[in-house]
Amino acid sequence: MALKILSVLVENKPGTLFRVTHMIRLMRLNIEGLTCGVTNGGDRSRITMTVNGDDATLDFLAKQLSKVIDVYEAQTYSPEEVTARELALVKLNLSSVSHLDDKRLQGARIVETSDRSITVEVIGTPSEIDRFIHRFDSSHILELARTGTTAVPKG
């Protein structure tokens, strides 16, 4: 078992994500991350999922997904084969951050502040985001939202 990226190009219309995720449920895989966004002028969407599974299951899944009507193509990649990025919004307790150029905020962009909290945006590979989050004591993180990985194949 290893983390894999499943990239599925679909018709942008109601029900397509349901058809795709139902196949993943059938194979008893858990979706660790999921992004979906419109591409190609709005007709199509790219669904990018991170799942934990073995090669055989993922290959099988990609073939079955390619067969689903409304799916143009489905591909699996190992993390090394893609350029992957994720975005996280982290709302921190203001009292936990000594000042706005606290070293730990390096690499993040401040997107909102209030008298209680500061919200920062971090973009990076999933492990860079992990590392950023680990800089803070979990009790100081008021809220956290991650987009999940989106990816394009390298080269």
Add this chain to the structure above:
Amino acid sequence: MHEISGARAVIETLRQEHVKFVFGMPGGANLPIYDALLDSDIRHILARHEQSAAHMADAFGRVSGRAGVCMGTSGPGATNLVTGIATAYADSSPVVAITGQVPKAMTGRNAFQETDVIGVMTPITKYSIQPLSATEIPSGIKRAFYIATSGRPGPVLVDIPKDVQQEVRDIPFPESVEVKGYTPYVEVDPLAVERAAEMLVKAEKPLIMGGGGIRISNAYEPFQAVSELLMAPVITTLQGKGSFPEGHPLCLGPIGMHGRAESNKLVSECDLLMAVGVRFSDRSTGTFSEFCKQAKIIHIDADPSEFNKNKQVDLYIRGDANQVLTKVYKALVRRISRRSDSNPWLARIAQVREEMKSIPAYTDYDSELSGPKIVRKMREVLPPQTILTTGVGRHQMWCEIHWRVLKPRTWITSTGLGTMGFGLPAAIGAKVAKPEVPVVDFDGDGSFMMTDNSLGTAVDEKIPIVSIIINDRSLGMVEQWQRLMYNRRFSGVKFGKSCDFVKLAEAYGAFAKRVTTLEEFGKALKEGISLDSPAVIDVPVSSEEDVFPFMPPGKSIKETVVGPPKEMAIF
């Protein structure tokens, strides 16, 4: 242009798709469609249960090659369709199911008879469509027909909210439709065809395997031509039974759990297997890794997701079987002329056939009304073009082993899902598709009872089919497994006195006869197919007679058992 209702657009589109028959049942949510139906020349065949309507449409599709249409109302009407749709999906049969749905404004409010039928059926349909405006109806239904019948066929659901059926609009009827992201047909790879021809020519012990795909693509002719050119014997799957005439000297018959012993044996001796339109199901192959592992395998199929799914192969060719086989045939003709009929492989085939003649499965049955004897008698009586449908169970397996399919599209059985209750409604659908040939449902008592109310449909709609009930007062197939694998601990398999099938049939107004000898059976069957009303022939048999050959579940095809336990022999 003038304005019409969505419901009228449904009927008009069906007419444009050359639909002459629909099978179904009305209800609150599809009343507008039923009302519009009255003003058309499409014949509605009223089912007694929506499952049966779906089986009828399914069999209509298998016999005619055109999509069968079934209809149901929302909620229970739609959920009753589920088993029939799943059956069609498992056997890649073209069906268009049209369901009514609660009005759009009621969606998600647990309205009366609201079921998320697209949610329920997505895993068991090739596609589903929900028009949200009357103007989307013609293109939606056209797409449904196109998807259901193209590439690897399957059922498509069209779920239409009632308000959309009632909406009156200026509705466009497109000539043709496009389905994005769907490429059912591809150019056949010419290099792969040449490689296949090379492999076939080189093989010393070639074997050819036909599946349901031969029927779907009407590839009977090139399939037979390739086999005859190479003098390569043919085995089939259960769904592919009849993809090659079973009286032909090169035909060995089906392989599988209850395949012919000679087929199960020889598949482990060939040096090349060319499999066409098959999916290497576990019921056909036994343990995947042991199956045909000595041979090179060529796999031809329309559905690329089947390649290397269950069985690793040496060469695969994507495409419509008819097209691919025609090209393979031409590539072969450029290399060889018709092979002679004497070579060591054919001698070996003849030898195995001779040896197998005396196995208990083919010889050892003393009772007058024994499954194999009944099936063979039936073949003597029925003309070659007769369509046979079946239930699911031992009776079906006796047909697999002993019935000879002589003509294309005359063997209609549920294999992928193994749905009891398929036989009678399937016979009705088949007869509607092809009224000029006799249609016989060879059924088990258990299977028959699941949909026996379809007799009402057959009688009222004057659809003269014959049901033969192999009446062992048991779920015989399960009884057999309990006898052989659960130490004769019979649990939940025996029926009591009910039901008297003669009285039942008579209550419906069908011709009915109980027979006690083979001769009586033959006579009753002859009479049955000559009638213009439905007939039921009750054939009481012993429940102790098991069906062999038998490849036990989880075993390899080499472990096929050719006779009952006392002489349980593994070849």
